[in-house]
Amino acid sequence: MSNQSTDCIFCNIVAKKLTAHVVYEDNEILAFLDIRPINPGHTLVIPKAHVASLSELDSMLAGRQFQVAGRIAAALRKSGLKCEGINVWLADGKAAFQEIPHIHIHVIPRFVGDGIRIKAGPDYGQTPPTNELEDQAKKIRKAMDE
Numbered sequence: 001m002s003n004q005s006t007d008c009i010f011c012n013i014v015a016k017k018l019t020a021h022v023v024y025e026d027n028e029i030l031a032f033l034d035i036r037p038i039n040p041g042h043t044l045v046i047p048k049a050h051v052a053s054l055s056e057l058d059s060m061l062a063g064r065q066f067q068v069a070g071r072i073a074a075a076l077r078k079s080g081l082k083c084e085g086i087n088v089w090l091a092d093g094k095a096a097f098q099e100i101p102h103i104h105i106h107v108i109p110r111f112v113g114d115g116i117r118i119k120a121g122p123d124y125g126q127t128p129p130t131n132e133l134e135d136q137a138k139k140i141r142k143a144m145d146e
């Protein structure tokens, strides 16, 4: 595949220059175990082409990537690994904790008592005034048309 980055860890896994524990592979998508799993079975689903961010991801490829993530989620529930629920996580940008600049979906097995928490900011729990919400929605709608 031509559109890959030689200094990208995930592109090197796609090119078989680095080894990975592959869970699924087709012409466009590769899925493999995260080597620093949150829970056993934690899988990463990537497009084989080097795409750095969600906004650069072709919508058909995004659909394929999410479809594979769903199949892996279903498989994890049947796999015998401890899995009572699933979190699907996509970090887009450094501020959102994206560590590898090649877009990837985390499929994370979850179970009661696994100790994982998602901590919200200090203002979480407050519903903003209607006019603020409408102003935010207006800004996003406008940007979507651009």
Ligand SMILES: [Zn+2]
Binding pocket: 004, 005, 008, 009, 010, 011, 012, 049, 050, 051, 101, 102
């Ligand atoms: Zn890459």
